[in-house]
Structure formats: C-alpha cells, structure tokens
Amino acid sequence: MINQDQFDNLLVEAENEINNGADAAVLYHKYLGRNGKFSTMIKQITTLKTDERKVVGEKAKIIKNRLNYLLQIKTSSNQPSIDLTLPADLTAHGHQHPIETSIARLYQISERLGFVAAQSPEIENEDNNFEFLQIAKDHPARDMQDTFWTVDGRVLRTHTTAFQQNLIKNNHPPFAFVQGGKIYRCEAEDATHLSEFHQFDGFAVAKNLTFADLRGVLFQLIQDFFLRPVELRFRPSFFPFVEPGAEIDMKCFSCTGRGCRSCGYKGWLELLGCGITDQEIIASAGLDPKEYHGLAFGLGVERFAMLYYGVEDIREFTRNDPRFLEQLV
Ligand SMILES: [Zn+2]
Secondary structure (H helix, E strand, O other): OOOHHHHHHHHHHHHHHHHOOOOHHHHHHHHHOOOOHHHHHHHHHHHOOHHHHHHHHHHHHHHHHHHHHHHHHHHHHHOOOOOOOOOOOOOOOOOOOHHHHHHHHHHHHHHHOOOEEOOOOOEEOHHHHOHHHOOOOOOHHHOOOOOOEOOOOOEEOOOHHHHHHHHHHHOOOOEEEEEEEEEEOOOOOEOOEOOEEEEEEEEEEEEOOOHHHHHHHHHHHHHHHHOOOOOEEEEEEOOOOEEEEEEEEEEOOOOOOOOOHHHOOOOEEEEEEEEEEOHHHHHHOOOOOOOEEEEEEEEEHHHHHHHHHOOOOHHHHHOOOHHHHOOOO
16 A cells, blocks of 8 residues: 655655656656656545545655655756857957056055055146146146146146155055056157056155165065066156156166167167155155155056067057057956
C-alpha cells in the first residue's frame, strides 16, 4: 500500500540525483514524466481508503511542488549565461582620455605622499589668480592679450596655483593639498601650446618645511609617474609666488643626456616649476614666516603625458581621433 514515507523517500532519491549532477531533463522525465516514478505512485492512491487517501494526497502534492521547484532551479543553472548564438558585439567602448588618466595617476601618487585632493573654480577672481600670488599688474600674465576675462572682471584661471589663497586662509598648517584641472591662456596653438590645457599643482605649509622636502616630494612624484628611475636637476628660476624658485629638468630618456631630437639636443627635458612659498604669502595669511614655510609646485599635465606616452604634438590630445587615442590606454 502506498504511504507518506514512500513519497518522502522519492524526494530524497531525486535530491541525491540532482546534487550528483544528473541532467535536469532526464530527471524531469524520470520523476515527473507521464510514466515517471511520481505518476506511478500517485495512481496507487486510488486504492487507499478515503481518509488515508486525503492524508497521502496532501503529502504527494507537497512532494510534487518540491520536485518541480528543484528541477526548475536545476534547469536554469544549467543554461549558459552567454547566448553564443547571438551576433558578436563589435562596438568599441572607448576608455578614459589619456589626460584624465594622467591626472588620476598624479592624484594617486601624491595622495600616497600625504597630499589631499582639493578643488578650486575654473572662473576665478583676479585676487586669487594674480594679486595674492604676487603677480603684479605689469606681469605679462596680466596682459589682456594673454588671458580670458569675463565681462564682470573675473578671469578664467591661468594656473591651478589659484587655489593657494583659499587653502592657506581656511586651513591651519600643517596641510598639503594638490589640485589637477583645466586652465586657460590666450595662446596661439601649435605643437607645444594649447589655449585650454591642464595643470597639476601642489601646495603644502608646515613648520620647518625646507627645499629638501620639496626635492624629496618631487623626486618621488616624477619617478612614480614615469615608472622608471629618473635623474633630475634643479635650475634657479623666477616665479612671483616662490622664493627661491626653481625649474626641474629630467635627463632625456631617449639619449640619456647625450642629446637627441626629442630633447632638442640638450640632453635634458624641462618638466616643471617649483619653489619655497614667498614669505609675504605666508605672512598675508596671518602666519609667522619665521615659523611656517610652504612648498609649491606646478606642472603641465599635457607635458607629462607627452613625455610618458611619447606624443610629439600636444594638439593630438584635443583632436578626438580614435586612431590616436586608442593607442594610449
Ligand atoms: Zn635626448
């Protein structure tokens, strides 16, 4: 006589087969098919007395639902997740622009060196962009010909250094910030100049910062960016907001200093400007310039990217030609 235990046993047997990797279609046929084990058993219920028929029938219903559920799951997990019969997707999906990639890498490297990412607006007031940084009225950068102004007297920032005033006035030292972003100059465009390009600036103020700290930070930053050992030289140079100021050159990769076409036969490549923050800037933020010192550097992202990727014409970065961009992943 058929009973509840036989249905329970049927479920255990089916579960074992499912777990042992048997084919779902075969199992479905074996258990729930017209002449399957379940159907054979259910036919025997008619031979039971009415009250037993009701109890065993309820059990059979539960077991059938469970078997159905398990076999459905088994069937769907057997289906491949990719439909290999569909036509191939040959669409190019693109990638991050090499300038954005370079800025992201500079942020990453400088954050490892203890700098925090900051942001300042692309449209600046004259004070942040020029006066605070001691760029006098007769400085060439102030020439109306050299920059873009809005009708209400604001300026499209000519350098990312414009973030210094807000940082030093709103943060108590020690602090170290970096900013990468777009800047604007009224330049005639050629193979080495654009009117809209990108800079990456660093600015740190603390007690007892020295030129050795600046040198250490830049050496690490440059080496980590170019992913190779570099040889640097510091040349004294003038920037109104630093004293002393320097330009850094890196020994040419291609000729290792002997001179070649890519370094203009100089053996060295100009990289960036840097220096120790002018004491007047420290004092103008209410800090004692004898106690606090700042370090600052600013680099052209396109310049770094050109050297890193071996690009000879800066305008390639703005032409949006996939044949060029897809080489610089
Ligand atoms: Zn060279």
